Amino acid sequence: MGNVDSLARVPMFNRIRNWYVRQLVARRPIAEPLWQEALRRCAPARRLGATDQATLRVLATLFLESKSLEPVQGLDLDDAGRVLLATHACLPILKLGLDWYDGWHSLIVYPDAFVPHREHTDAAGVVHRTADAMAGEAWGRGPVIVSWADVLDGGRRSGHNVVVHEMAHKLDMLNGDANGFPPLHRRMDRRAWTRAFSGAWDRLHEQQRHGDELPIDPYALESPAEFFAVASEQFFETPAALRQHLPEVYRLLEQFYRQHPY
Numbered sequence: 241m242g243n244v245d246s247l248a249r250v251p252m253f254n255r256i257r258n259w260y261v262r263q264l265v266a267r268r269p270i271a272e273p274l275w276q277e278a279l280r281r282c283a284p285a286r287r288l289g290a291t292d293q294a295t296l297r298v299l300a301t302l303f304l305e306s307k308s309l310e311p312v313q314g315l316d317l318d319d320a321g322r323v324l325l326a327t328h329a330c331l332p333i334l335k336l337g338l339d340w341y342d343g344w345h346s347l348i349v350y351p352d353a354f355v356p357h358r359e360h361t362d363a364a365g366v367v368h369r370t371a372d373a374m375a376g377e378a379w380g381r382g383p384v385i386v387s388w389a390d391v392l393d394g395g396r397r398s399g400h401n402v403v404v405h406e407m408a409h410k411l412d413m414l415n416g417d418a419n420g421f422p423p424l425h426r427r428m429d430r431r432a433w434t435r436a437f438s439g440a441w442d443r444l445h446e447q448q449r450h451g452d453e454l455p456i457d458p459y460a461l462e463s464p465a466e467f468f469a470v471a472s473e474q475f476f477e478t479p480a481a482l483r484q485h486l487p488e489v490y491r492l493l494e495q496f497y498r499q500h501p502y
């Protein structure tokens with residue numbers, strides 16, 4: 241991907257009319273060794289065909305130019321780490337486009353799981369202080385936060401991808417609060433979405449009550465928003481398992497992400 245001519249063969253790139261963007265990607269593409277390392281560490285990207293990989297590389301280049309990656313607490317985030325984060329982050333929008341990530345700027349990276357200390361007051365006027373260690377967090381109009389340890393761990397824990405998880409929350413919040421209902425495409429059936437997700441939700445809760453082992457990380461049952469984010473992780477990381485156990489959910493995620501990972 242060293243020049244504009246080779247980029248012109250990438251379908252998505254042809255749609256980018258902006259001359260400045262073309263020049264930017266052509267002059268400052270992700271270097272080949274860094275890209276190869278990202279593919280090695282990101283299984284869903286490795287499984288893509290050559291054309292999709294080239295598109296992902298363009299998106300990751302633009303992601304790194306348009307977003308601010310901010311390591312904190314002394315984390316040393318090198319170029320390979322930045323490219324890996326951008327590669328994970330651009331998987332969900334491979335067929336949607338980078339403008340689905342408009343409206344926010346910062347990706348904050350903690351060295352390890354972080355403990356946000358915050359208080360909220362419930363309906364009875366009781367103030368709760370939460371102090372659970374978190375792998376990631378996405379704010380409505382604000383930054384995305386991830387733990388670098390969990391990013392690295394994702395490759396080892398089957399079906400997990402903290403970056404995809406937080407990006408799914410971001411997509412979900414494009415039409416208001418995170419509620420497991422992102423803005424669907426025009427031809428998608430809103431009722432089919434609600435039916436599939438709430439049906440799967442009910443069945444999983446039932447299985448959980450019986451003490452059965454769940455086919456998805458139980459964290460999915462925290463809320464509809466978490467269900468969508470966790471299912472999205474599995475959609476990209478272990479699509480065969482999601483398709484087998486939650487076929488309707490898998491099919492709708494195919495329509496939403498416009499990808500067919502399995």
Ligand SMILES: [Zn+2]
Nearest residue numbers: 405409466469
């Ligand atoms: Zn979440």
